[in-house]
């Protein structure tokens with residue numbers, strides 16, 4: 001059992017990752033900060049700063065609409081106040097996960113994602129075949145008053161052939177071990193906004209760091 005003084009919400013995520021390996025927090029972020037992050041995502045979309053998401057990494061990136069149809073933009077420190085507030089919270093989570101679970105997480109890469117109505121992301125793993133540094137996935141949803149009949153669930157495939165669906169409700173968080181759970185994003189009837197991040201640790205392959 002964790003014994004530290006970290007926020008109870010963060011400790012709940014620690015317990016979930018140490019147990020089943022995934023966590024769903026329905027009320028993770030206050031509505032005001034969620035709304036500010038949603039506004040930032042929309043502003044970037046309006047400014048044409050979101051680009052079609054690609055599959056793979058480095059020189060092997062490929063846009064494949066039949067696999068994923070979302071648009072993304074990286075969130076970097078110093079770009080906007082709500083983004084920095086989010087990154088500070090994720091830094092607390094990173095430190096808590098390292099302290100309690102010895103995960104050795106070194107950094108977070110994080111992007112806004114916008115799925116137009118009907119867009120999806122087929123079943124996949126978040127780890128690249130040639131790079132195992134993505135260790136923990138976090139997805140914060142930015143959609144106010146999402147309704148169950150609007151679709152857009154994150155479907156997490158669990159061991160034993162079961163699946164768990166999560167509605168992309170504003171302020172809720174999905175978190176899971178990146179290498180353990182195939183997952184997909186189902187199409188929605190309305191625009192679906194999120195902020196997705198991956199905590200990375202140093203790649204095992206020394207050639208990757210050259």
Ligand SMILES: O=C(O)CCC(=O)C(=O)O
Pocket residue numbers: 113121126139153154183184185194196
């Ligand atoms: O938005 C989600 O629910 C998950 C997104 C995802 O799987 C990804 O970007 O790799």
Ligand SMILES: [Fe+2]
Pocket residue numbers: 124125126183
């Ligand atoms: Fe994913």
